[in-house]
Amino acid sequence: MSHDFVDEAEFFSKSQRKREMHALQEIGQQMLALNSQQQAQLPISDDMRAALIEARRIHSNEAQRRHLQYIGKLMRAEDVEQIQRTLQAFDPTSRLHQQHFHQLEQWRDRLLTDTEQAFEQWLALHPQTDRQTLRQLIRNAHKEADQGKPPASARKLFRYLRELSPLTSSPP
Structure with a gap:
């Protein structure tokens, strides 16, 4: 009976992936809370910028929730640390x-x-x-x-x- 063992460093539980996804969505919410001038200063891709603009148009709660999930998905390709530093600079308490x-x-x-x-x-x-x-x-x-x-x-x-x-x- 042979088993292929997964390197534990590469293994992420489903719960861990969900926590990471929720964290990215939280960053997305913080970006959505910024005004358009602040959003323009964010170091993000054009796709992310378009998603943030689109989010302002959406009024349905369910549609907003799904769009926030989409923003979270886009966040995987972004430089999250740089975005967090920029968000922190906008936070008057930071x-x-x-x-x-x-x-x-x-x-x-x-x-x-x-x-x-x-x-x-x-x-x-x-x-x-x-x-x-x-x-x-x-x-x-x-x-x-x-x-x-x-x-x-x-x-x-x-x-x-x-x-x-x-x-x-x-x-x-």
């Missing part, structure tokens, strides 16, 4: 998001105090920046500070930096 937020605050403060050197460094790291807009926001923030007004322009500057900065910008 360490990565908070670190990015603090880096942007440091950039804003440097741009307001050490203007020219910080300005050139920012442009070197973010060439898509509109120089004129950035200078105007800095100038308005200085004017408000000199007049003792609330820092509305400093907040606008921060929002502008956040729009321009990828999730993993280098620290100042």
Whole structure:
């Protein structure tokens, strides 16, 4: 009586496969919860992007459940770790998001105090920046500070930096 033994390292129980599939579906749900601008930043394939767009169109609960299973199936071909890092960066409670937020605050403060050197460094790291807009926001923030007004322009500057900065910008 001969038995072909399966290498235990390659053996996955049906329960294990189901847990993995549910985990991929959970990631899919997290991606669906993002707004379209955040979804555009996800490192995913065109097929996955199309599936996420299609999911927004579906209203039937059963159809949504089946489509989520399809998204889970597509997730097998994706770089799940990279997607999870990106999702974590969108989560305001995550360490990565908070670190990015603090880096942007440091950039804003440097741009307001050490203007020219910080300005050139920012442009070197973010060439898509509109120089004129950035200078105007800095100038308005200085004017408000000199007049003792609330820092509305400093907040606008921060929002502008956040729009321009990828999730993993280098620290100042």
